[in-house]
Amino acid sequence: xxxxxxxxDCLNLAALSIHVWLDTYAPDGIRTEIAKFALTTFxxxxxxxxxxDEKYRTRVYMQDNHLIGYAVVNxxxxxxxxxxxxxxxxxxxQPQFKGKGLGKALLNDIGQQFGHKYWLTxxxxxxxxxxxx
Numbered sequence: 694x695x696x697x698x699x700x701x702d703c704l705n706l707a708a709l710s711i712h713v714w715l716d717t718y719a720p721d722g723i724r725t726e727i728a729k730f731a732l733t734t735f736x737x738x739x740x741x742x743x744x745x746d747e748k749y750r751t752r753v754y755m756q757d758n759h760l761i762g763y764a765v766v767n768x769x770x771x772x773x774x775x776x777x778x779x780x781x782x783x784x785x786x787q788p789q790f791k792g793k794g795l796g797k798a799l800l801n802d803i804g805q806q807f808g809h810k811y812w813l814t815x816x817x818x819x820x821x822x823x824x825x826x
Contacts (some may be wrong), residue, residue, distance in 0.1 A: 695802045698744060698751035698763065703737035705760040706753070710735035713785040749782070752802055754795050762786035764799040766807055778810025 698706065711731045719727045743749045748769040754762035765783040781803065786795050 694755045695752055695799065696755065698740070698753045700741060700744060702751075702753055702760060703740040703744070706740040706751070706763060707735045707737050709760055709763065709787060710783075710785060712787060716788045750803075750807065752799060752806065754786075754799055761790045762795045762799060764803055766803055768807065778808055 714731055714735065715723070715727070740751070743751060743765060748767055749765055750768065751763060751765045753760055763783070763785055764781060767780045767782045769779070781800070784796055784799060786799075
């Protein structure tokens with residue numbers, strides 16, 4: 694089930710984000726800079742601020758009352774100009790659920806909710822994301 698995120702999701706969004714971020718950006722292990730970034734960025738307050746900001750929308754993918762993925766869109770961020778649509782700021786799927794169509798379902802959902810013209814970027818070394826997009 695895909696739905697709008699709410700304040701009760703913030704703790705789970707933070708935990709899932711740390712999990713996915715470390716899985717993606719720390720393949721060689723944890724070091725101080727990586728730990729500091731993950732633990733100070735992905736907090737419940739970080740997500741509460743996003744939920745309270747009118748330019749963002751957050752959609753969550755739930756399965757049996759478990760958060761397994763989410764997408765954050767920034768409706769005011771445009772690549773070059775507004776004709777390119779809005780930005781998909783974040784698309785995170787818990788690693789064990791990748792390859793099961795959840796990312797595609799979230800992208801289809803945000804297209805239906807906010808329009809099919811959107812753009813996104815990914816880290817040049819994130820081969821999984823590059824092959825997905």
